[in-house]
Each structure stands twice: as C-alpha cells, then as structure tokens.
Amino acid sequence: MKHAPLQLRPYQRKNADEILACLERGVRGVLYVLPTAGGKTVVVVGGVIRTVVDHGWPTVFLVHRRELLQQSLRQLAAVGIDAAIVDPDHDPDPTALVHVCSIDTLKARKGRLAAWLRTIRLVVVDEAHHTVAPGWQALLEAMPNAQRLGVTATPFRGDGKPLGDLFETVVRGPSVAELTAAGFLCPAEVWAPYSPDLSGVKISRGDFVAADLDRAMNNDKVTRLAMNAYAARMPTEPAIIFCTSVAHAQRVAEMFTAGQWKARSVDGNMDVAERDRAIADLAAGEIQVLTSCMIISEGTDIPVVAGAIFLRPTKSAQLYMQQAGRVLRINPSKKRACIIDLADNVKLHGMPEADRTWSLKSGLIQSSASTVRCPKCHRRVFPTQRCPTPRCGYVFVDRQPVVVRRIELLSDRDMHSFSVPELEAMAETDKDLQRIGRVKGCQPAWFFHARKRVAARQAKQYGLRRYA
Ligand SMILES: [Zn+2]
Missing domain, CATH: 3.40.50.300 (P-loop containing nucleotide triphosphate hydrolases)
Structure with missing residues (x-):
C-alpha cells in the first residue's frame, strides 16, 4: 500500500527530530510533553515510529483502553505501517514490526511472551502519566532491550507529584499559550x-x-x-x-x-x-x-x-x-x-493557557493560577484592569497577579533554589514552616516570628485567620 507522507507542523517536525536524536544517543527513557490537541499522535506515529520502522526496529505501541487499539491501528495505517494487534484475542504476529498492544494483556502475559518482549527495541507509552500505576515498572523491565518513549500532556501525577523514574530526558513541545498564539488551539x-x-x-x-x-x-x-x-x-x-x-x-x-x-x-x-x-x-x-x-x-x-x-x-x-x-x-x-x-x-x-512549571524530579512545582472573576458578567480571566467582555467592561480595583507555589510540592533540592523569605511567602501551615526551618537550617526564633508574619499575611489575603 502506498501512503501519502503525513504533514507535520513545523514544531511537530522539530519535536520528532529531537526525540529521534535522544533515541539515537541511546537515552533509555524519553518523555514527550505536548498539550492535549497539540497533535502528539502525528509526532509519534508520523515522525518517530515511521522512522524507526524504516530502520527495522521492532516496536510496541502501548494503549490503555480497548477502543484506542483500533484508532491507533488506523493512524499507523495512514502512514503506511501495517501493525498487528496484541489483545485478549491476539498473540503477537511474528511477521509484523509494529504491535499495538493492550497494556492489560501484556501485563498478564509478560511471562509467556518473555522471549518476544526481549526483541523489542522501542516501546511507546501513550498517556504516560499512568505509568505510576502498579505493574508498569515490571512490564517495562520485561523489555530490557527497548528504549522508552512516553507521551503525555500532564507530566506529573494527579496530585502533582513526580512521575517516577521511568524517564530520564524530556522533550518539551510548545505550551498551550504558544499553541493558542500560533493558531493551533482555540482561545x-x-x-x-x-x-x-x-x-x-x-x-x-x-x-x-x-x-x-x-x-x-x-x-x-x-x-x-x-x-x-x-x-x-x-x-x-x-x-x-x-x-x-x-x-x-x-x-x-x-x-x-x-x-x-x-x-x-x-x-x-x-x-x-x-x-x-x-x-x-x-x-x-x-x-x-x-x-x-x-x-x-x-x-x-x-x-x-x-x-x-x-x-x-x-x-x-x-x-x-x-x-x-x-x-x-x-x-x-x-x-x-x-x-x-x-x-x-x-x-x-x-x-x-496559564504557565505551569514542573520537572521530572519534582512534579508540578508552580502554576500562575491567579484569575479574577467579573462580578457583573461572571467571566473569569487573567488578572486585568477591565473585563474584556464586550458591553460589560467592568473595571476591577487594582489587582496584583499572585503566583501560587506550594511548599509541599517542592523537593528539598528545589527549596535550596529559593531564599528563606521567598519560601516563607509560600508557606501556609506550621508543617511548611517547620520544613523550611529544617531544610534551610533556621534558628528556632525565626519560626516564632515567621509564624506571626504568615498569619498576618493570610489575614490580609483571605480576610480571615486560616492559619492554625
Ligand atoms: Zn464582565
């Protein structure tokens, strides 16, 4: 079957080349991060898998829901790749180079399929934020010769904590704000x-x-x-x-x-x-x-x-x-x-489209969560002077953008990149302050005064004493 080459947008081409360069360097685990609707499948299927298949790499494409098996098969077919399915009804087809696999099936059969799993050179994990679930580590270890490519829009766990140790290098695609500005996402x-x-x-x-x-x-x-x-x-x-x-x-x-x-x-x-x-x-x-x-x-x-x-x-x-x-x-x-x-x-x-800062080691570190809500038309927007809704135009009183950082999401190492007053400004509880004191080696007297300052700040910020 002859195929038309998939059209990759410029950033998709660039990201695919970055991923391929990592794989070529022998990086064991690459995590590709791109917002939802940024077209990650085009990058992975049209940019990466298409190329490694041309080099003869046996590849496993892991999906975690049954309905995604057929969808992935169609996407691979669109770039001329004849993939086989591995699911409860199908064992691996030895003549195929690319296998779209149900994760549950592989988890259940990894013992029986051990020899085949050892031949795999690349394993692609869609929705890679699920890899913190039980059984993942063992499944990926059953493919000792495979390099890993994880793909996700949200490179941290649901609670903001880091993803774990399955990936060592990140390829970052454009952010939601950048994609929106370039016309690839709707505002x-x-x-x-x-x-x-x-x-x-x-x-x-x-x-x-x-x-x-x-x-x-x-x-x-x-x-x-x-x-x-x-x-x-x-x-x-x-x-x-x-x-x-x-x-x-x-x-x-x-x-x-x-x-x-x-x-x-x-x-x-x-x-x-x-x-x-x-x-x-x-x-x-x-x-x-x-x-x-x-x-x-x-x-x-x-x-x-x-x-x-x-x-x-x-x-x-x-x-x-x-x-x-x-x-x-x-x-x-x-x-x-x-x-x-x-x-x-x-x-x-x-x-x-707010900025979100995260790292593989620390997870979600901070997000500029600050918004204001127009009391007249109920629109919620980035902090601004005037409501952007036509025919509303409500004028907000002076508002400063507040960057929300959470101490509990910082690792001890991250904390060393902030000064004590900066950390104190993020503290909300005694536990936060105790941790700052321990990590930064503050004197006991500092805790006493910091506690008062935080309580005063919270009274001003929230209009009540939230600090206990
Ligand atoms: Zn308004």
Whole structure:
C-alpha cells in the first residue's frame, strides 16, 4: 500500500527530530510533553515510529483502553505501517514490526511472551502519566532491550507529584499559550456563574471524594444554572458536561432534554457501540449536549465540540487539563472554546493557557493560577484592569497577579533554589514552616516570628485567620 507522507507542523517536525536524536544517543527513557490537541499522535506515529520502522526496529505501541487499539491501528495505517494487534484475542504476529498492544494483556502475559518482549527495541507509552500505576515498572523491565518513549500532556501525577523514574530526558513541545498564539488551539473563554460549597467534601488520595462531591453538585438548582449559562453563552453549540457520577450525568442529560435541547449521557457500563453512537451524534449535530462522569476525559477526540461545562470539582491539575483540553482543538466551525465552570476548577488551577512549571524530579512545582472573576458578567480571566467582555467592561480595583507555589510540592533540592523569605511567602501551615526551618537550617526564633508574619499575611489575603 502506498501512503501519502503525513504533514507535520513545523514544531511537530522539530519535536520528532529531537526525540529521534535522544533515541539515537541511546537515552533509555524519553518523555514527550505536548498539550492535549497539540497533535502528539502525528509526532509519534508520523515522525518517530515511521522512522524507526524504516530502520527495522521492532516496536510496541502501548494503549490503555480497548477502543484506542483500533484508532491507533488506523493512524499507523495512514502512514503506511501495517501493525498487528496484541489483545485478549491476539498473540503477537511474528511477521509484523509494529504491535499495538493492550497494556492489560501484556501485563498478564509478560511471562509467556518473555522471549518476544526481549526483541523489542522501542516501546511507546501513550498517556504516560499512568505509568505510576502498579505493574508498569515490571512490564517495562520485561523489555530490557527497548528504549522508552512516553507521551503525555500532564507530566506529573494527579496530585502533582513526580512521575517516577521511568524517564530520564524530556522533550518539551510548545505550551498551550504558544499553541493558542500560533493558531493551533482555540482561545478559551471562561464563564463562572457559580461557586460550589465544598465545605463538607472530604479529600482522599489527592482529590475530592466522589460520593461527597455528588451530594454537593448533583442538584437541580446547579443544573439549572448550567442550563442558563449554556443558553446565554453558546445556545446550540455542541458541548460536553463533566459530572460527578453516572447518576448525575443522567440527571443533567434529562434536565437539558426537558429544556430545549437534545442531550445524552454516556458511561463506562454502556455498550461501546452505543457510546460511540452518542459521540458521533454530537459530532454530527444530532444532539447538542453530551454528559459523562469520567469516560470522555481522556483520549476522546471530538473537534467540533465548542464548549465544556464543569460540574465536577477536582483538585487534580491533570484531570482539569485533560477536560479543558477536550474543547481547545481547532475546527473551522468555532472561533473560541467556551468553558462554563460551576466547579471552581479554573479558579483553583488557573486558565488553561496559564504557565505551569514542573520537572521530572519534582512534579508540578508552580502554576500562575491567579484569575479574577467579573462580578457583573461572571467571566473569569487573567488578572486585568477591565473585563474584556464586550458591553460589560467592568473595571476591577487594582489587582496584583499572585503566583501560587506550594511548599509541599517542592523537593528539598528545589527549596535550596529559593531564599528563606521567598519560601516563607509560600508557606501556609506550621508543617511548611517547620520544613523550611529544617531544610534551610533556621534558628528556632525565626519560626516564632515567621509564624506571626504568615498569619498576618493570610489575614490580609483571605480576610480571615486560616492559619492554625
Ligand atoms: Zn464582565
């Protein structure tokens, strides 16, 4: 089969060459970081795999969901690569050079397939932020002759901690802000008509407890606010709504349907064909709104989607970036991506295009999360003097951008690159101060005074004493 060469954008070509140069140097693990909708598959399939296959490298392309197997196969076929599938029904085809593999199958059969796994030269791990899950280390170690290429938009764990030791070098693609400025992503417009009360919501393993969230968010009053905001900001444009539970997703779809729209909910228990049909109907304009709990956060590609409605608060920067990323993809039918945030996710994590600093060793170090919300039209924007909404133009009182850094996310080594006053300015708790004192070798008297200064700062910042 003859194939047309895939057109790589200039940054995609550059990134593919950087990755290939790392592999050529013998780097064991390369992590490629590119925002959602930046076209990582084009880089990996058209830029990297196409080239290593020409050099005869047996390659494994790992995907973590069943529906991604066929999708990856099609993408490889588009660049003329005849790949084989390894899944519960298929063992490796010895005549193929590239194998698209279900991770679970390989984990389960790595003993039996040991000899074959040893022949692999390159293993590509899609959505590489999952590699912190159990079983990964052992699976990658079962391929001792393979160099690793991990690909992710969020190179840290859900709780912001580092990814681990599977990768040693990073190739950074352009940021969300850079891709937006170059016209490869849609600019995001954020509306925040509601702030949820999360005081009764417990936190476990770095995120809100789902059952508690459901009590706070699965509520017809909040859904009606979402419907009003949708009607006001993007009345008939295709949108996806992120909910706290399957029942919540169903209830929201029901209410939108009882309104003036066609809506459907999808969930993981559904037949795959039925789910695909709902997604295709959204893409075709048959329905306007698709609601879901977790299922469309990752890997689902619907470029026409112009809006996202957040009804699921999350503390995970990763989940937030994935959900926001769903609507940033460019499409001729849309000028901007509209985010209606009733979960305060943008308030917590910052605008999608905010700068985020991270490293392989420390994870997410800081994000310029600062935003302001217009009290008149409820638009949320980067700190500014005047609301950018046409015909609103609300003038904010003087606001200084605040950079949010979290002590708990800094390693001891990172802490040495900051001065004591800089660290004190990030401290929120006694534990933070104790750690600064220990790492920087401060005198006990410093702790006493620092505690007072932090309490005073917090009183000014939050208007109350949060410091305990
Ligand atoms: Zn405004």
